[in-house]
Amino acid sequence: MYLNTTVKIPELKTGITKKKIKGTIYIYYEYGRKYYSDKRYNVSQCTSIGKACEDDPGMMIPNGNFLKYFPDIELPEKLPVSVRSGCIKIGSWLAIKKVIKYYKLDERLFDIIGDKNGLFLDLVAYTVVAENNAAQYYPDYAYNHPLFTEGMKIYSDSKISSFLREIKRDDSITFQNEWNSGRDHREKIYISYDSTNKHCQAGEIELAEYGYEKDRQKKPVFNFSIAYDKKNCIPLYYEVYSGSINDVSQLQCMLEKAKAYGYKNAGFILDRGYFSESNIKYMDRNGYDFIIMVKGYKDIVNGLVRKMRGTFEDEWEYTIPYYDVNGITVKSKLFESDEKDRYFHIYYNDFRKAKEKGKLKDKIQAQREALERLKGKPIEEIDSGYNAFFDLICHKGEDGVNRLRFVRERKDVISESVKLCGYFAIITSSKMTADEALDLYKSRDASEKLFRGDKSYLGEKSERVYHSEPMLSKIFIEFVALIIRNKIYTLLKDRMKEIHKKKNYMTVPAALKELDKIEMLRQADGVYRLDHAVTATQKDILQAFNITAANVKKEAVEVSEALNTSVV
Numbered sequence: 001m002y003l004n005t006t007v008k009i010p011e012l013k014t015g016i017t018k019k020k021i022k023g024t025i026y027i028y029y030e031y032g033r034k035y036y037s038d039k040r041y042n043v044s045q046c047t048s049i050g051k052a053c054e055d056d057p058g059m060m061i062p063n064g065n066f067l068k069y070f071p072d073i074e075l076p077e078k079l080p081v082s083v084r085s086g087c088i089k090i091g092s093w094l095a096i097k098k099v100i101k102y103y104k105l106d107e108r109l110f111d112i113i114g115d116k117n118g119l120f121l122d123l124v125a126y127t128v129v130a131e132n133n134a135a136q137y138y139p140d141y142a143y144n145h146p147l148f149t150e151g152m153k154i155y156s157d158s159k160i161s162s163f164l165r166e167i168k169r170d171d172s173i174t175f176q177n178e179w180n181s182g183r184d185h186r187e188k189i190y191i192s193y194d195s196t197n198k199h200c201q202a203g204e205i206e207l208a209e210y211g212y213e214k215d216r217q218k219k220p221v222f223n224f225s226i227a228y229d230k231k232n233c234i235p236l237y238y239e240v241y242s243g244s245i246n247d248v249s250q251l252q253c254m255l256e257k258a259k260a261y262g263y264k265n266a267g268f269i270l271d272r273g274y275f276s277e278s279n280i281k282y283m284d285r286n287g288y289d290f291i292i293m294v295k296g297y298k299d300i301v302n303g304l305v306r307k308m309r310g311t312f313e314d315e316w317e318y319t320i321p322y323y324d325v326n327g328i329t330v331k332s333k334l335f336e337s338d339e340k341d342r343y344f345h346i347y348y349n350d351f352r353k354a355k356e357k358g359k360l361k362d363k364i365q366a367q368r369e370a371l372e373r374l375k376g377k378p379i380e381e382i383d384s385g386y387n388a389f390f391d392l393i394c395h396k397g398e399d400g401v402n403r404l405r406f407v408r409e410r411k412d413v414i415s416e417s418v419k420l421c422g423y424f425a426i427i428t429s430s431k432m433t434a435d436e437a438l439d440l441y442k443s444r445d446a447s448e449k450l451f452r453g454d455k456s457y458l459g460e461k462s463e464r465v466y467h468s469e470p471m472l473s474k475i476f477i478e479f480v481a482l483i484i485r486n487k488i489y490t491l492l493k494d495r496m497k498e499i500h501k502k503k504n505y506m507t508v509p510a511a512l513k514e515l516d517k518i519e520m521l522r523q524a525d526g527v528y529r530l531d532h533a534v535t536a537t538q539k540d541i542l543q544a545f546n547i548t549a550a551n552v553k554k555e556a557v558e559v560s561e562a563l564n565t566s567v568v
Contacts, residue, residue: 006059009052010070018052021137025052027060029069048136063139064156084154084563085144086522087531091515091538093146094555096125098545099487105480106148108178112171118149119163120477127481128488129512135160146559164470172476176237177261183229183236185262190291190440191236192269193254195225224475226482227254230269230443233490237261238479240472251279255286267291267430269441277335284340289429291440301425304330304344309419313348320435323442325349327434334427345426345434353422360417364389364409371407378403389414488512495544503540511541520556528560 010016015030032045049069050062066073100106100121109117125148126132126141142154149155155163227236239254251274258266267289275292283290294301312318312328320327327347334342367386374382379394379402386392389410394402426437485508492506505514514537520528534542534549542548 007062009060088520089145089516091518092129092512095545099484112174121148123477124481128485152562164473167473169472180261188265190230190267190269192228192230235482252282291428294425305423308346329434343428345437347424348422356421375404491544528563530556
């Protein structure tokens with residue numbers, strides 16, 4: 001909680017740092033460093049002590065941590081317990097409240113964590129609206145938004161930290177069990193499953209192990225995966241597991257969870273990272289259908305691509321106009337030991353060919369230049385990956401070491417790679433057309449957006465914690481936030497379909513930002529009232545949630561009463 005006063009930023013040679021986040025400069029104090037002998041490095045232990053004043057960069061607005069670490073600094077005046085902004089942003093809160101009531105999330109969470117469900121939902125709303133997951137910035141959000149906590153009480157970041165430790169892993173397990181028990185397990189659904197990794201501060205987080213992120217940088221990471229119901233557009237359940245476990249080996253554990261949740265009449269839409277013979281056979285044994293992507297140049301399908309090349313690429317009969325590709329379906333065995341015929345859907349796109357051919361040329365040129373620089377180097381020191389497109393000619397020097405002398409392009413291999421550009425394949429266990437298979441696989445876009453929302457919009461690219469308990473609690477909060485954000489996304493998308501128009505303000509970030517312009521101001525009598533009527537754009541967005549201008553006025557009165565009776 002920020003204090004209702006300003007102080008001078010402490011003048012220390014070390015320990016005070018500034019960080020600008022979304023236009024606000026926050027002041028951090030390093031109160032110690034902890035050495036981890038197993039990792040052999042120190043970890044800085046910092047906390048926010050306030051934020052810089054906009055009109056005076058040498059002054060700051062302190063928070064509760066400032067009093068803890070700088071108790072000797074005299075404050076200019078007596079401090080109130082808390083301060084509420086004179087301008088409360090109500091619009092995004094109303095939209096989130098509507099989704100919470102739709103899924104009965106408040107009731108579900110009350111049954112699990114009791115009367116602290118309001119604070120849990122406030123952290124969920126903060127995660128969605130502020131696009132952040134750092135607890136120390138929650139008071140900023142609470143300062144000018146309505147809250148779900150009883151009496152709309154604002155808690156400090158230290159209270160949030162202790163609350164995260166109070167949430168048990170059993171709470172998230174119970175929630176997922178209840179969440180999935182309410183689904184209709186009789187209907188046929190396709191579950192889109194995908195995973196990502198997140199880096200963290202390591203500290204005492206048991207799941208964090210050194211592994212490679214998407215940028216190939218080796219960092220302490222753990223893995224996070226989500227199963228998503230494509231038909232009903234709902235996140236179903238999630239998994240958190242060690243950074244050293246790869247996607248292929250984790251898939252069978254996920255399938256066991258799906259069976260335990262009652263999803264027996266289901267198919268799985270998977271990325272190529274999950275492809276393995278053992279996984280395919282495991283899905284067969286359990287009666288699960290699958291749809292899985294395999295790129296055209298992979299050994300498992302390039303023979304079929306060569307066989308079908310020239311038979312469908314320019315034929316109008318095989319055109320799939322919506323995706324601007326041509327596609328054809330052939331039956332074949334997936335493995336030598338395969339007992340079933342699989343359906344290989346082979347696709348071709350001219351634009352994709354040009355793009356992949358350009359990348360291939362750039363790659364070969366970069367390798368050629370690199371090999372020129374490596375001439376004279378011992379052959380053992382040269383990456384074997386260069387052998388794919390080049391023959392490396394060596395000679396033995398006087399020291400008896402084989403060194404690179406010159407290189408020769410493997411033109412036949414390069415030509416064959418060029419011919420495979422523009423192709424990709426989808427393999428399905430059930431019979432369907434190339435059009436149907438592509439449409440189902442493209443439905444993965446929803447889960448891809450879910451992950452982009454998770455790592456970008458919800459600030460969850462990294463978990464800013466040092467211990468396992470709060471990390472698991474934050475992921476639980478994040479999952480509920482994803483449920484809400486995904487419903488908002490679906491409602492806005494359905495609204496655009498209804499009006500047959502695409503509008504820039506109908507994306508989730510833009511819509512929430514626009515709704516936050518619906519404000520209540522504290523007037524001279526101390527009562528909060530709406531500052532202005534709801535605009536046409538805001539009405540359009542609110543219609544997606546079945547909220548009218550009259551509903552906004554009614555809710556505003558209730559929020560005003562709650563704020564006036566809350567303890568501050």
